Amino acid sequence: MLRLLCRSSAGSQTLVRWARRSQRGGGLLLHRALSCTSSRRCHGTGSGEVNGQPAENGSSNALYRDSVLLPKTEFPMKLTGQKLLDRELQIQQECGFADLYSWQRERKAKNKFCLHDGPPYANGDPHVGHALNKILKDIRNRFEMLRGRQVHYIPGWDCHGLPIELKALGDLGTSGLSPLQIRQKAREFAEGAIARQKAAFQRxxxxxxxxxxxxxxxxxxxxxxxxxxxxxxSKGLIYQDYKPVFWSPSSGTALAEAELEYNPEHVSRAIYATFPLVTLPPKIASQKGLESVSVLVWTTQPWTIPANQAVCYMPNAQYSVVKRVDNSEKFLVATERTASIAALLGTDLQTVGSLLEGGICKHPTIPDKQVPLLPANHVTMVKGTGLVHTAPAHGMEDYSVASQFKLPVECMVDEDGKFNELAGAELQKLSVVTEGNDKVISMLKQCNALLKEEQCVHSYPYDWRTKQPVVIRPSKQWFINTETLKDKAKEALQKVRVLPESARSSLLTMLDRRTYWCISRQRSWGVPIPVFYHKESGEALINKYTVSHIAQLFKEKGSDCWWELPIETLLPPEVKAGAVSDYVRGEDVLDIWFDSGASWAAVLEAESDSRADVYVEGKDQIGGWFQSSLLTSVAVRNKAPYKSLVVHGFAVSEKGEKMSKSVGNVVDPDVVINGGKGPTEPAYGADVLRWWVAESNVFSEVQIGPSVLNSARDSISKLRNTLKFLLGNLQGFDPRLQAVDPKQMHYIDQYMLHLLREYSIKVTDAYSEFDAGRVIRVLQAFITRELSSFYFSIIKDRLYCDAEDSLGRRSCQTVLEEILDGVTRSIAPILPHMAEEVYLHAPGHDGETLFKSGWIKSSSVWRRPGLEEAVEGACAIRDCFLSSIPGKNAARYDLTVAIEPGLLFELMESLQEEPTSTTSQLAELMMAARVNLATKMPRDLDPEALLNHGTFLINLEGGVIREESAYSIAVTPTSAARCPRCRRYTANSADCLCPRCQSVISQG
Structure with a gap:
């Protein structure tokens, strides 16, 4: 019955209805057993010859050469050097790259997609980090636009901050320049950097x-x-206070956590210092023989000793008084640390008592100063003695202890990182991190308080701009109380999708580390903090009226007006209580992380949801823009500014090293595109740079260098070759007039549409996951496996030698046009220049550009599971056939296939209705001279025939229809002659055309 249905005009529809599987994603996997090969699809002809035929040029072949329909196209096989660069720029011009964003914003769209651009810093030339970030974003934006969504993407630049100020001023410094002069030079520098970066992004x-x-x-x-x-x-989240902050002596300003770089190779002079106990803790005082006990502390920052206000211990931990065996000195240390300290001192320690809490110490370098022993939760037993020297002015945890126990916070360090007068005459004006540190250690030696000194290699914060060490010192600054925001921020973050998911823990860790955020900077180039100070009391004047008034002035005139306008204009009438002359304007500017962190308010508020679908930035923004944006948005709106985060790695050299000019491994994207000096730096063009981004695993460090770029260029060349083959075989074909309905197509052509639909689904899913690398892998597998090694090798005879208007050839061309269209659209987000170039050569478009014509047009009609069984069953037999003649030309052999009556036989019969054929779809699939199909092997089989056997498991309707069928094959050299036109072994004699070619020539 199936055989009859397959022979009817509606046969292929009936076959699909009979053999329909469950829909994609919900169906069962098909399990097939093949005895000859594990692959269901063939990977070549087994001959190694073009179109299965040797390339000979005899006189008889030349006679019919012009009748063979070989590929023709003006699409160039290769573009290199200046021709490539000129062509890319021409494509940008002809295809309206500059107007594409505006066009898609004006069209009607049901769905929107918002990617909020994190602002690159306007302090230098474009680099490969920019390329990685901007191209990654553009790939997703172009994909979403092709899908029909309205894309919201506004590029931005972070324009303030010290690096720009320093570069703008150069050797001039700030000496003698007014704030407005500094700002003018910084603005000019930033505008120049923006222009260069913008030009690169467009290119x-x-x-x-x-x-x-x-x-x-x-x-x-x-x-x-x-x-x-x-x-x-207004919500009390921003306040002014005097507390320790990270201070950069090299920059002369306070820094936020996000402006620090931790140097893991920093070397400090670590010391063990003694603080004599003057008042023994109760547990010690009651014991005899424990007089003259000193508390032993360890610190990597000896310069902070003069500012000591306490020694802290771990609550509920065990402490012991130990005695040196060599000189009887007694120290109070954590019991857990005694073994390590004994080893360090090179002598045994004898435990003679214990302490739980209490006690007062004598300061080692300041006469008559006493400091208490206090419990503190930040004390650990990882290093040192279990007792921590505490200087509230120079440590965040130390300051917390001071707040709890009402200790003084005395700053002995000025803005230049030098000791001030409070440190005493011996230390004043000495840099704390160099000679000041040396002097304090010397003072400890003089008073016999230095037990041991050692070098300590550890992670230490550096100014991310100047690459110099920072110190912690108290300063009157403006802060955001992130402690009260953290829980809300964490809750909001749980609703955000993070790619990769592993980055979420880093985001949460960064939030936990930030108890407050210093947002004031002592510079000129930035947004002024809108505060006024009373000249006598120093009291700050700031409220909703003053801030709103100044915000309106900034909107109209820009923030330069803070210095340009008189204070009478800056202060609104509502708050002019008393004389205006009693006030001065503040001189601090806002942290640039607050600048950029508020970008959602300036860019997204006009959007309906006022949230971005995604933020995409490098992993350095985990503690930077991602966090500052989250905190400000949660503070104001109780929600995150983004629905998802994509965190990518950094661009590094091919050896995995950080790029450095001194090392000489910096890759300049301009040189990548336009070429450099000599043949080792060829012009690759923009699409190679884009392919590099797409192909990389962007969630880790992304390597770039000559071998990576050459590989990208070669991959594009191979793709270009495939596209040229497709275009060449579509010469003269108009899909609008000549396309064949899928129902009328050859089964292998229908099968390719089925595979093209699967391909389009995989590609769409990969783009949706920000996984352009998977797009490329799926693309390359489809081209190599389904197209080049399978379909193309099979159809060349039909394409080249069938009549030009024959149903079989048009069927094939219809599929090739769909493949060309689908592949071109699928690569367009990654390779927009080449995709548009292909589209200009493709048939049936009439000047329309690809990016205005939509995404891959796959149809549910193409899904043909029953047909898939027929073709893949034939492929199993084909693989068995080719494995019987390894390295030989399949076209020189006749193939006999014997299958017992059943499903597999009926499926093969749908591909070849007659018992023997040289022109059936089954013969085309096998690429043999002739195929004989029978239910059993003939008795008169050539005794020299090569025999083989296999099985194929048919599994349909989720296992409802399941049958394992055996088959046998016999392979014999064909007795037919080679046709001088098509070169297939289907002619009666060497001088005669085969029947198919005779028919084509006679019609011509």
């Missing part, structure tokens, strides 16, 4: 309206930022 093919970007120095942006500041201040 890379990044889609945006480049005339409508956001800049943190723009007055409108600054006004939106001050609105966020005002709302947070």
């Amino acid at each position: 890379w093919g990044v889609m945006a309206d480049w005339d409508q970007c956001y800049y943190t120095f723009d007055g409108t942006y600054e006004a939106a930022q001050l609105k966020v500041f005002q709302e947070m201040h």
